[in-house]
Amino acid sequence: MAYQAKLRVWRGDATAGELQDFEVEANEGEVVLDLIHRLQATQAPDLAVRWNCKAGKCGSCSAEVNGKPKLLCMTRMSTFAEDEVISVTPMRTFPVIRDLVTDVSYNYTKAREIPAFTPPEGLEPGEYRMQQVDVERSQEFRKCIECFLCQDTCHVIRDHEENKESFAGPRFLMRVAELEMHPLDAGDRVEAAQSAHGLGYCNITKCCTEVCPEGIQITDNALIPMKERVADRRYDPIVWLGNKIFKRNGA
Amino acid sequence: MTEVERHNYDVVVIGAGGAGLRAVIEARQRGLSVAVVCKSLFGKAHTVMAEGGCAASMGNANSHDNWQVHFRDTMRGGKFLNNWRMAELHAKEAPDRVWELETYGALFDRTPDGRISQRNFGGHTYPRLAHVGDRTGLELIRTMQQKIVSLQQEDYRRYGDYEAKLRVFAECTVTELIKEDGHIAGAFGYWRESGRFVLFETPAVVLATGGIGKSFKVTSNSWEYTGDGHALALRAGAGLINMEFVQFHPTGMVWPPSVKGILVTEGVRGDGGVLKNAEGERFMFRYIPDVFKGQYADSEEEADRWYSDQEGNRRTPDLLPRDEVARAINTEVKEGRGSEHGGMFLDIASRLPTEEIRKRLPSMYHQFRELADVDITAEPMEVGPTCHYVMGGIEVDPDTAAATVPGIFAAGECSGGMHGSNRLGGNSLSDLLVFGRRAGLGAAEYVESLGARPSVPDAEVTAAAKRALAPFDGPEDGTSAENPYTLHTELQQTMNELVGIIRKADEIEKAIDKLAEIRSRIRGVTVEGNRQYNPGWHLAVDLRNMLLVSECVARAALRRTESRGGHTRDDYPQLDAQWRNRLLVCQTTGDEPVPEVDVEAREQQPMRADLLELFELSELEKYYTEDELAGHPERTA
Ligand SMILES: Cc1cc2nc3c(=O)[nH]c(=O)nc-3n(C[C@H](O)[C@H](O)[C@H](O)COP(=O)(O)OP(=O)(O)OC[C@H]3O[C@@H](n4cnc5c(N)ncnc54)[C@H](O)[C@@H]3O)c2cc1C
Ligand code: SF4
Ligand code: SF4
Ligand code: FES
Numbered sequence: 001m002a003y004q005a006k007l008r009v010w011r012g013d014a015t016a017g018e019l020q021d022f023e024v025e026a027n028e029g030e031v032v033l034d035l036i037h038r039l040q041a042t043q044a045p046d047l048a049v050r051w052n053c054k055a056g057k058c059g060s061c062s063a064e065v066n067g068k069p070k071l072l073c074m075t076r077m078s079t080f081a082e083d084e085v086i087s088v089t090p091m092r093t094f095p096v097i098r099d100l101v102t103d104v105s106y107n108y109t110k111a112r113e114i115p116a117f118t119p120p121e122g123l124e125p126g127e128y129r130m131q132q133v134d135v136e137r138s139q140e141f142r143k144c145i146e147c148f149l150c151q152d153t154c155h156v157i158r159d160h161e162e163n164k165e166s167f168a169g170p171r172f173l174m175r176v177a178e179l180e181m182h183p184l185d186a187g188d189r190v191e192a193a194q195s196a197h198g199l200g201y202c203n204i205t206k207c208c209t210e211v212c213p214e215g216i217q218i219t220d221n222a223l224i225p226m227k228e229r230v231a232d233r234r235y236d237p238i239v240w241l242g243n244k245i246f247k248r249n250g251a
Numbered sequence: 252m253t254e255v256e257r258h259n260y261d262v263v264v265i266g267a268g269g270a271g272l273r274a275v276i277e278a279r280q281r282g283l284s285v286a287v288v289c290k291s292l293f294g295k296a297h298t299v300m301a302e303g304g305c306a307a308s309m310g311n312a313n314s315h316d317n318w319q320v321h322f323r324d325t326m327r328g329g330k331f332l333n334n335w336r337m338a339e340l341h342a343k344e345a346p347d348r349v350w351e352l353e354t355y356g357a358l359f360d361r362t363p364d365g366r367i368s369q370r371n372f373g374g375h376t377y378p379r380l381a382h383v384g385d386r387t388g389l390e391l392i393r394t395m396q397q398k399i400v401s402l403q404q405e406d407y408r409r410y411g412d413y414e415a416k417l418r419v420f421a422e423c424t425v426t427e428l429i430k431e432d433g434h435i436a437g438a439f440g441y442w443r444e445s446g447r448f449v450l451f452e453t454p455a456v457v458l459a460t461g462g463i464g465k466s467f468k469v470t471s472n473s474w475e476y477t478g479d480g481h482a483l484a485l486r487a488g489a490g491l492i493n494m495e496f497v498q499f500h501p502t503g504m505v506w507p508p509s510v511k512g513i514l515v516t517e518g519v520r521g522d523g524g525v526l527k528n529a530e531g532e533r534f535m536f537r538y539i540p541d542v543f544k545g546q547y548a549d550s551e552e553e554a555d556r557w558y559s560d561q562e563g564n565r566r567t568p569d570l571l572p573r574d575e576v577a578r579a580i581n582t583e584v585k586e587g588r589g590s591e592h593g594g595m596f597l598d599i600a601s602r603l604p605t606e607e608i609r610k611r612l613p614s615m616y617h618q619f620r621e622l623a624d625v626d627i628t629a630e631p632m633e634v635g636p637t638c639h640y641v642m643g644g645i646e647v648d649p650d651t652a653a654a655t656v657p658g659i660f661a662a663g664e665c666s667g668g669m670h671g672s673n674r675l676g677g678n679s680l681s682d683l684l685v686f687g688r689r690a691g692l693g694a695a696e697y698v699e700s701l702g703a704r705p706s707v708p709d710a711e712v713t714a715a716a717k718r719a720l721a722p723f724d725g726p727e728d729g730t731s732a733e734n735p736y737t738l739h740t741e742l743q744q745t746m747n748e749l750v751g752i753i754r755k756a757d758e759i760e761k762a763i764d765k766l767a768e769i770r771s772r773i774r775g776v777t778v779e780g781n782r783q784y785n786p787g788w789h790l791a792v793d794l795r796n797m798l799l800v801s802e803c804v805a806r807a808a809l810r811r812t813e814s815r816g817g818h819t820r821d822d823y824p825q826l827d828a829q830w831r832n833r834l835l836v837c838q839t840t841g842d843e844p845v846p847e848v849d850v851e852a853r854e855q856q857p858m859r860a861d862l863l864e865l866f867e868l869s870e871l872e873k874y875y876t877e878d879e880l881a882g883h884p885e886r887t888a
Contacts, residue, residue, distance in 0.1 A: 013783065029507020029623070041736040045787035046780030050292070052473040055513050055618055057389070058295045074621055097444050098784040108293065112413055116401030117356030125350035126309075129365035135358045139383065142358060142390060146294055182356065 001028045003082050007035060010089040011047070013098045019087065026077045032088060033061055033072040036100070048099035056213055059147030063100045064089045069149040069211045072100075091152040092159075106164055107148050110172045114197065117179060118187035134183040141178035141222055143214045144171065150208035150218060156201045167198035170208035170218050177222035180229070194230045199223070253716040255439075255448040258418075260286040262694045263438050263451045265425050265480065266459030268296035269388070269683030270663025270690070272395035273348075274457045277691025279402050279417050283698060286451060287399075288420040288440065290475050294396050297461050297473060297664075298683065301388025302516035302614065304370055304380025305684070306677035307345035311362050312369040312378035313561065318342040319865050320376050325678060326866075328374040328572045329642070329671020330542075330815045331831055331874040332493070335858045336649040337669040341678070341685050348684035349381050355398040357390055359383055371521040374572040374675040377561070385516050385614045391680055423449060425479070426792060427715040428456060428487040428659070429707050435487070435658025436705035439715040443789060446782020448716055454704045455694040457652075458484060458645060458661040459687065463497075466797045466804070467638035468740075468747035471503055471514040477793040478800035480665035484645045485799065486846060489654040491837040492667040494643035494800070495807035496817040498674055499752045501526075501576035503637025505594035510622045512637040515597065515615060517676045519632075520569045522611050523558055524599035526580070527631065528588040534595075535568040538579035542826070542873045543571060574673045574816050577636040581752055584635065594635035600628055636752055640679065642670045642817055643803070646836065651693035652686055658697065658705075662690035672816025718844055722778045722791035730775035735791040738776065742769055742797060750805050755821045759809045766802055770845055773798060795844045802848045803837040810835055810850055828876040832857070860884075 005026040008019045022043060024035050033051055040047050052058040054073045061072040066087050080086055094102035151157065151169040168176070176197055180189045193199045204227075206219040216222075262278045264271045267289035278285045289296060308321040322342040326333055349367065353359070359381050360368040369378040383390040403413040410416070425440035438451045460480030464472025481491055502515040520526070528534045536554075539547050547568045548554035554567035569576070580595045590596060599608055605628040609616050612627070619625040619632060644667030645654050652660045663683045670678060726732045749762035773794060778787040813827035814820050832855050839846035857879070863871070868885040880886060 027508065030509040031622070034509045040786060041740075045734070045736065045778065046785045048784040048786060052291055052295050052297075052475065053300050054473070055300070055510070056621065057386070057614065058291075058299050058473075060291060060295050076621070101444075101784055104292065108419075112400055112403060116397060116404055119354045119356075125347065125354050128350075128353045130358075130361055131365055132361040132363075132368075135361060139358050139360075142383070142393065143386065144393075145299075145389065179356075182358070185356070 002026065005035060005077060005082070006085045007039070008085050008087045009036070009039070009047070009099070011099050012096065014096055017096065019089075021085075030077050031073055032065055032070075032075045032077065032086070035077065036072060036088065048097070048101045050101055057145060059145035062091055062147045062149050062152065064091060064152075069152045071147060071149070071213050074213060091148070093152045093157055094148075104148055107146070107151060107169070107171065110168045111175070113168065114172055114175050114179075115187055115189070115192070117182065117185055120184045120186045123184070128184060130183045137181045137221070138178045140216055141174050143216055144174065145214060146171065147213060149211045149213065153207045153211045155205065155207065163198075163201060167201045170202070170223065173197055173199055173202065173226065174216070174218050174222040177226045180226065190226070190229045190233050193226050199226055199230060202227075253448060253713050255450045255712060255716070257450050257452060258286060259452045260284050261453065261698050262286075262455045262457065262691075263288060263453040264457040264459060265438065265483075266296065266461060266663070266665070267293055267419070267421070268298035268459060268461055268663060269391050269395065269680060270687035271296070271457065271459030272392065272399060273684050273687025274459060274660075274662060274691035274694070275417065276395065276398055276402065277688045278457075278695045281692070281695040283695050284416045286418050286420055286453075288423050288425055288438070288451070290424050290443070291422065293419050293421045294392060296392060297475060298388045298392045298680070300473075300514070301391070301680055302385040302514065303372060303518040303521065304382035304387045304677050305349060305391065305680035306372070306375060306379045306675065307349045307381055307681055308342065308377075308379060309346045309349065309367060309369065309381070311366040316377040316379060321345070321379065322862070323865055324375050325675060326671070328675040328678070329673050330826065331671065332815065333671030334649055334668030334855065335862055337686070339862060340649060340689070341669060341682055344685045345681040348681065348688065352391070352394050352684075355394050355401075357394040359390070370518060371570065372676045373517055373520065373570040373576070375677065380521070380677040382518070384610075385518050385612050387680065391683075420449070424789065424792070425483065426719050428483050429711045429715070430487060430656070431705035431708060433657065434705045435656065437707040439712060441719060441782075444784055446785065446788070448719070450707065450712060452707055454701055455658050455660065455698050457690045457694050458659065458665050459663045459690070460665045462641045462664045463797070463800045463804075464638050464641070466742060466746045466801045467751070468743040469503065469512040470638040471500060471512055472638070478796045479793065480661065481644060481803070482796035482799045484654060484656070484659060484661065485803075485837065485839045487656050487659060489656045489659055490646045491643060491803055492646045492834045493672070494641070494803040494837050495811050495835060496642035496672045497638060497804060498573055498640040498642060498817045499577045499636040500639035501573055501580050501636055502597055502634040503639075504623065505590075505633050505635040506592040506623060513618070513622070514637065514639065515632060515634050516612070517573075519597060519599050519612060519615060522599070523602040524597055525567070525569050525602065526576070527596045527598055528583045529590055529596070530588055532588075533569075534583055534588070535571065535576065535579060538575060539568050539571065540575060543575070547571065572673055572675060574819070577752060578819060580634075580636055590633045592633055594633040596631035597634045598631040600630055638747070638751075640664065640674055642672060642674055643667045643807070650689065651696070652690035653693050653697065660690040660694045660697075662686040672818060719792060722776050722788055725777050726775035730772065732777040733772050733775040735776050735778065735787055735794055738769055738772060739790060739794055739797070741765075742794070742801060746801055746804070750801075750808055753819050753821050754808055756809065759805055762805045763802070763809070766798065766805060769798055773845065799839075799845050799848070806848055806850045807835040807837060810852070826874070828874060831874055831876070832879070
C-alpha cells in the first residue's frame with residue numbers, strides 16, 4: 001500500500017526561493033505533514049515547518065496545499081491521486097521566514113489592538129451566572145485555533161499589503177463579535193468594529209468561512225451580525241446617543 | 252565575545268502553557284517586569300490540546316463535593332506517594348482559580364442554573380471537571396493569553412508601549428541557566444527563526460516547560476516535550492523526584508499508524524463510553540484492584556445506573572485511575588483479546604444518541620472522522636495506551652514553588668510531587684493554575700527580597716554559545732557523524748520497549764546500556780544547513796535533554812522494586828508499603844551537556860495529622876506500614 005508520492009515543496013527564505021520536487025514514501029492513513037516529516041528525516045533535514053499537536057488542535061501547521069489554505073496535519077494523502085504532484089507552499093499573505101514557515105506577527109499585533117474583556121462591575125469571581133444558550137454564540141468563535149488560514153485567504157489583505165494597517169481580518173473581527181456577544185462583557189464594541197478594525201472592508205464573500213478547519217461560520221454568525229449592529233447604530237441616532245451618554249456615565 | 256542580544260527582566264518565565272501564563276499574570280500584577288519565553292508561537296503550548304477538563308470541587312453538579320473529597324481522590328489516585336501539602340493546596344485553591352478565569356473572559360459550559368458545568372472523570376468521586384466541550388485546554392490558554400494582552404493594554408495606556416513591562420519571546424528556546432555564586436543570574440537561548448543568541452539577565456526564572464513524552468515512541472505529546480525544564484534544572488543543580496512515574500493514558504488512537512498515540516479524551520468514558528475487548532466483553536469489571544474494592548460497581552447494571560444516580564450506586568470501573576485501565580488494556584491485548592490493530596474498543600455509539608455525542612465530544616468526532624475514517628456515533632473507536640504525562644519533575648517547595656537552587660521556581664508538568672505516582676485526569680489543568688500562580692508569587696517575593704542582583708559571567712555566555720553550536724562543528728575526534736533524527740528514533744524505541752508501561756530489571760538494564768551507547772554517539776551529531784529556522788539543529792539540541800531525562804526515568808525505575816501508579820514492575824508486581832513514603836531523587840554532577848545521573852532515596856515528611864484523619868484507617872492500612880499507623884487516633888483511642 002505504500003507508494004512514492006510526488007511532492008513539490010517551496011524552499012527558500014525572504015530573499016529568494018523556488019519549488020523543489022521530491023519523491024517520498026506515503027503509507028496508509030498518512031497526512032501531508034507525515035510526508036514533510038519523512039522528508040526532514042531522510043532527505044532535507046533543515047526543511048522548516050511548524051507543527052505541534054498533529055491533530056488539528058493547535059493551528060500551527062498552516063500552509064497551502066495545491067494553492068488551498070490547509071492544515072498540513074489534517075490533509076489526508078488519500079484525498080490525492082497517487083501519481084498527482086502535490087504542491088506545498090507557505091501561506092501567501094504573510095512574509096516568508098523560511099520554507100513553509102511564515103511571519104505571522106501581523107495577527108498578534110491585531111489581537112493586541114482589540115480591547116480585552118471588560119468584566120461587569122459588582123460581580124465577584126464565582127458569582128457569574130450565564131445560560132448555556134447565551135454562551136453558545138461566543139463559544140462557537142472561541143473554538144478558533146488561530147491557524148490564521150482565514151486571514152491568509154481573505155482577499156482584503158491577501159494581495160493587498162496596504163490594507164493590513166487598517167483591517168483586523170476575519171479572525172479578529174470575529175473576536176470583536178465574540179466579546180460583543182459575551183453575555184457579561186461590559187464593553188461597547190460596535191463603533192470600533194467599523195472605525196478601528198475595518199469591518200467595512202469585508203464584503204462578505206465567505207472565503208474565510210470556507211477554509212476554517214474548525215467549521216466556524218465566521219461570516220454568517222460573526223461578521224454579518226456585527227455589520228447589522230453597526231448599521232442599526234448608525235441609522236438610529238437615538239440608540240447611538242443613548243450609548244454615548246451611558247458610556248460617559250459609566251466611565 | 253559571542254554576539255548576543257541582551258534583555259533585563261525581574262522575572263523570566265520559561266514556558267507559555269497554562270502554568271507559565273498564570274505565573275506571568277501573577278508576577279506582572281505584583282508590579283514586576285516579566286518576560287515569557289516559549290519554543291512555539293504564543294498560544295500553541297501543549298495546554299492547548301487538553302480536552303476533558305479542569306478539576307475543581309466547586310460543587311456545582313453535586314453539592315456534596317468539597318476540597319476534602321478532592322484531596323482524598325488525589326491522594327488515592329497517586330497511591331499516597333503525593334506531596335500531601337501540594338495536594339492540599341491544590342484541592343483548596345482550584346475553585347478560586349477556575350472562577351478567576353471567568354473574570355478574564357472564559358466561557359465554560361453551564362449548568363441549568365447558569366453556573367459552571369462539571370463532568371465525571373476517572374478517580375474523581377463526583378462530577379468535578381469544569382469543561383468546554385472537549386476543548387478545555389484551548390479555552391484555558393486562550394483566556395490567559397487574552398488576559399496577558401489586557402495587561403499589555405494597561406501598560407500601553409500607562410507607558411505608551413505594550414511591551415513596557417511584559418513581553419512575549421515566542422519561538423525562542425532556552426538552552427542554559429546561568430548562575431553566579433549559586434544564585435540564578437540569567438537564562439541563555441536562541442531565536443528559532445534566526446538562530447541568533449539571546450541572553451536574559453534575571454534573578455528569577457520560573458520553569459514551566461511541560462513534559463518529556465517525546466522520549467517515547469507512542470505518545471500523545473508534541474515535539475516540544477523534550478524535558479527541557481527538567482534538564483535545565485538538573486544541570487543547574489536542582490533535584491528531580493518521582494521520575495520513574497510516567498503516565499500511559501489508556502486511550503490513545505491505534506490506527507492508522509500515522510496517528511498512533513494521539514489522545515482520545517477520558518471524557519468519552521466520563522460521558523458514558525465503555526471499554527470492550529474483541530469478544531464484546533466489558534472487561535474492566537475483572538480488573539478492580541484490591542485497594543479499590545468496594546469503591547467501584549461490580550456489575551454492568553449498577554455501573555449503568557451510576558451515571559444517573561450516584562448516591563445509590565458505585566461508579567463504573569471504566570473510570571478507575573488511568574494506570575489501572577492502561578494495565579488492564581495491556582493484559583487483554585497480550586492475552587489475545589485485542590482488536591485487529593492491537594487495541595481495545597471504546598464504545599460511545601451504542602450508549603448515547605448521535606446528537607448528544609456530537610455536542611459533547613465534537614473534537615473527538617472530528618478527529619476520528621478526519622484521521623481514521625471512523626464515525627464515532629456509529630462505530631466503536633479502537634484505542635490503546637499512549638505515553639501521556641510525567642508525574643516526576645523538579646522538586647519544589649509546595650507553598651512558593653521554589654526549587655532547591657535560589658532563583659529557580661517551577662510549576663506545571665515539569666514540577667514533581669503533586670500527583671504522586673499517578674495523576675488523575677483533570678488534575679493537571681487545575682495544577683497549572685494553582686501552582687502557576689504560586690510560582691509567580693514566589694518568584695516575585697524572592698526578587699523583592701534580594702539586595703544586589705547576581706550578574707552573568709561573560710565566560711558562561713561564551714561557553715553556552717559554544718555548546719549550542721557544537722552540532723555544526725561536525726563530529727568530535729574519535730566519533731563519527733550521527734543524524735539527530737536517527738538517534739532520536741533509537742532513543743524513543745528504547746524507552747518505549749524497555750522502560751514502557753510494564754518493566755523488568757533486565758530490560759531496564761538493557762535500556763541503560765543502550766542509553767550509554769547513545770550518549771557516546773550524541774557527541775557526533777552533525778547537522779546540515781545554517782542557523783535559520785533549522786529543525787535538524789533544534790532537534791540536535793533537544794536530544795541532549797531527552798537523553799538526560801530518559802536516564803533519570805530508567806535509573807529511578809530500576810531502583811524502585813515495587814509496582815505503584817505509573818511504575819509497573821513485572822518482577823515486583825505488588826504495592827510495597829516500605830516504598831510508599833520513599834522518594835527517589837535524581838541529581839547530576841559535572842558540567843557536560845548530558846551529565847551523569849545519580850539516584851538517591853529519601854523519606855518524605857509524614858502527612859499532617861488533620862489530613863491523615865480525613866481517611867478511614869481501613870483504607871490507610873492498604874497503603875501504610877504498621878509503624879506509620881501506630882499513632883493514628885483510631886488506633887490510640
Ligand atoms: C492530548 C492531551 C490532552 C490532555 N487533556 C488534559 C485534560 O483534559 N485535563 C488535564 O488536567 N490535563 C490534560 N492533559 C495534560 C495537560 O494538558 C498538561 O499536563 C499541561 O497542559 C502542561 O502544562 P504546562 O503549563 O506545564 O506546560 P505546556 O502547556 O506544555 O507548556 C510548555 C511550554 O514550555 C515551553 N518550553 C519548553 N521547553 C522550552 C525551552 N527550552 N525554552 C523555552 N520554552 C520552552 C513550550 O514552548 C511551551 O510553551 C492533556 C495532555 C495532552 C497531551
Ligand atoms: S467574508 Fe469578509 S472577512 Fe471573510 S474572506 Fe470575505 S471579505 Fe474577508
Ligand atoms: S477562525 Fe477558523 S480559520 Fe480563522 S484562525 Fe480561527 S480556526 Fe483558523
Ligand atoms: S499540528 Fe496542530 S493543527 Fe496541525
